Amino acid sequence: MTTAAAPIRAKQRPGDRVFSKSAVFAGSMILVTLAAVATFLIVQSIPALFADGEDASILDSNFWAYVGPLVFGTIWAAALALLIALPISIGIALFISHYAPRRLASVLGYVVDLLAAVPSVVFGLWGIGVLAPAVQPLYSWLVDNLGWFPLFAGPVSGTGRTILTAALVLAVMIIPIITAISREVFLQTPVLHEEAALALGATRWEMIRTAVLPFGRPGIISAAVLGLGRALGETMAVAMVLSATGAVTFQLLTSVNPSTIAANIALSFPEAYGINVNVLIATGLILFIVTFAVNAIARWIVARRAEFSGAN
Amino acid sequence: MSKRIEVRDLNVYYGKFLAVEGVSLEIEPRSVTAFIGPSGCGKSTFLRTLNRMHEVIPGARVEGEVLIDGNNLYDPEVDPVLVRRQVGMVFQRPNPFPTMSIKENVLAGVKLNNKRISKSDADDLVESSLQGANLWNEVKDRLDRPGSGLSGGQQQRLCIARAIAVSPEVILMDEPCSALDPISTLAIEDLIEELKQEYTIVIVTHNMQQASRVSDKTAFFNIAGTGKPGKLIEYDETTTIFSNPSEKATEDYVSGRFG
Numbered sequence: 001m002t003t004a005a006a007p008i009r010a011k012q013r014p015g016d017r018v019f020s021k022s023a024v025f026a027g028s029m030i031l032v033t034l035a036a037v038a039t040f041l042i043v044q045s046i047p048a049l050f051a052d053g054e055d056a057s058i059l060d061s062n063f064w065a066y067v068g069p070l071v072f073g074t075i076w077a078a079a080l081a082l083l084i085a086l087p088i089s090i091g092i093a094l095f096i097s098h099y100a101p102r103r104l105a106s107v108l109g110y111v112v113d114l115l116a117a118v119p120s121v122v123f124g125l126w127g128i129g130v131l132a133p134a135v136q137p138l139y140s141w142l143v144d145n146l147g148w149f150p151l152f153a154g155p156v157s158g159t160g161r162t163i164l165t166a167a168l169v170l171a172v173m174i175i176p177i178i179t180a181i182s183r184e185v186f187l188q189t190p191v192l193h194e195e196a197a198l199a200l201g202a203t204r205w206e207m208i209r210t211a212v213l214p215f216g217r218p219g220i221i222s223a224a225v226l227g228l229g230r231a232l233g234e235t236m237a238v239a240m241v242l243s244a245t246g247a248v249t250f251q252l253l254t255s256v257n258p259s260t261i262a263a264n265i266a267l268s269f270p271e272a273y274g275i276n277v278n279v280l281i282a283t284g285l286i287l288f289i290v291t292f293a294v295n296a297i298a299r300w301i302v303a304r305r306a307e308f309s310g311a312n
Numbered sequence: 313m314s315k316r317i318e319v320r321d322l323n324v325y326y327g328k329f330l331a332v333e334g335v336s337l338e339i340e341p342r343s344v345t346a347f348i349g350p351s352g353c354g355k356s357t358f359l360r361t362l363n364r365m366h367e368v369i370p371g372a373r374v375e376g377e378v379l380i381d382g383n384n385l386y387d388p389e390v391d392p393v394l395v396r397r398q399v400g401m402v403f404q405r406p407n408p409f410p411t412m413s414i415k416e417n418v419l420a421g422v423k424l425n426n427k428r429i430s431k432s433d434a435d436d437l438v439e440s441s442l443q444g445a446n447l448w449n450e451v452k453d454r455l456d457r458p459g460s461g462l463s464g465g466q467q468q469r470l471c472i473a474r475a476i477a478v479s480p481e482v483i484l485m486d487e488p489c490s491a492l493d494p495i496s497t498l499a500i501e502d503l504i505e506e507l508k509q510e511y512t513i514v515i516v517t518h519n520m521q522q523a524s525r526v527s528d529k530t531a532f533f534n535i536a537g538t539g540k541p542g543k544l545i546e547y548d549e550t551t552t553i554f555s556n557p558s559e560k561a562t563e564d565y566v567s568g569r570f571g
Contacts, residue, residue, distance in 0.1 A: 217411070
């Protein structure tokens with residue numbers, strides 16, 4: 001009689017082991033990096049959170065009064081940029097995926113990707129040198145003719161370097177990423193669903209509305225969030241284009257504009273000393289939290305209708 | 313509700329490639345016509361020309377005429393979108409819209425036609441279409457659930473309900489049971505028998521028993537070889553095709569000697 005047979009072990013090959021260990025290592029590096037950044041932000045922020053005007057020269061009263069307008073400016077500029085960029089990007093993506101002849105579509109795809117490769121400092125220069133002077137007359141016209149509308153209230157900025165111009169530059173910067181992701185998602189729409197719509201007597205646009213857009217909805221949301229994340233964190237272009245005064249205002253066309261967290265850090269950091277450095281790092285922590293919250297909300301939106309996503 | 317289809321000398325091209333050559337046949341209203349033949353013989357391609365769905369593929373075009381009650385589908389003034397509203401289609405694999413509920417799926421075609429439809433009319437239409445597709449009793453308690461949660465056979469009947477909700481005159485079925493188990497297949501075959509009372513039905517099938525069970529007339533398509541165009545070899549009463557066909561190729565095919 002023998003004892004019960006030992007459980008059969010799968011043979012362990014050295015190649016498998018090396019690959020699995022290196023994959024685990026690569027995966028854990030992300031967590032380590034994130035933890036290191038978060039620790040740095042939190043530790044360095046603590047002195048700033050309880051500081052007042054006497055400790056840090058850039059504070060008027062306390063930290064929250066300082067960061068509030070910056071948070072507003074960051075979200076306002078990014079939201080404007082997304083509002084401008086999203087419809088345009090979806091339009092470009094649909095044109096590339098469903099309307100353009102194949103050759104034109106691939107050329108257009110390259111052009112859009114090329115736009116993503118332009119450094120943000122170049123966009124900043126373009127914003128100051130070309131876009132701001134170009135839109136200033138339009139802004140004057142808007143203030144003169146539609147000044148009763150609160151967003152367009154005067155007096156108009158003489159340079160054109162307003163929050164709206166900054167949002168336009170941001171929009172140009174996030175269009176490539178939103179377009180690229182949306183296009184990929186639209187191209188993956190199952191032919192079966194497109195044919196189902198067409199066979200019911202859908203026109204091309206109705207087919208896109210019944211089959212392509214609903215299928216691509218989670219992808220569009222992900223793309224929008226990635227774009228929004230980039231707009232929230234964009235530093236150089238905003239720092240260069242926007243002439244900020246730090247006010248909290250929704251007016252788009254005046255010379256009184258809120259600043260953004262990232263641009264403010266870039267502009268203030270070179271001259272910061274002592275606890276002022278901690279204050280700026282603490283604003284960075286707030287930006288980190290805002291971006292994280294935006295991502296969480298987007299995930300929640302996508303998950304809410306997962307049942308209807310077509311993934312099952 | 314149902315109409316006669318007349319096809320005259322139809323050639324179908326994909327770009328320069330002639331896929332189907334010289335098909336002429338007549339399909340009676342309120343009948344079931346089956347297209348059989350080996351893979352690649354052009355029967356699905358030909359079926360898709362009956363509601364201009366082949367045009368979805370770039371480069372596809374047609375020579376000849378397809379008349380539905382005397383009106384040529386390929387008249388330059390005819391809008392393919394309107395053709396497809398008259399001639400419904402059911403596909404090889406069930407394809408309910410995954411982002412829509414069962415109810416929204418049934419109403420998808422009606423909503424496309426830009427008709428404003430009152431809630432009670434919509435509910436009635438959903439019930440009658442699902443009744444018509446023998447699906448009502450199985451789904452009436454979960455009309456707001458996603459259509460993709462149903463079994464394959466139920467999904468295919470949902471697609472049939474979606475097709476009949478727009479009250480077409482003809483229903484084309486492209487191998488509707490090829491992805492289904494035998495029980496679901498039987499359910500669809502029973503349904504075809506009932507739909508025949510109101511609609512003209514054309515079905516492509518690889519299953520010869522199915523053709524002999526459901527159809528009144530059968531058309532046999534064949535190709536001489538790869539790269540050659542598909543042709544209509546024989547078109548007759550189903551009983552004749554399966555018992556006493558006039559062409560040797562038909563007899564070889566239905567008796568299982570090739571294909």
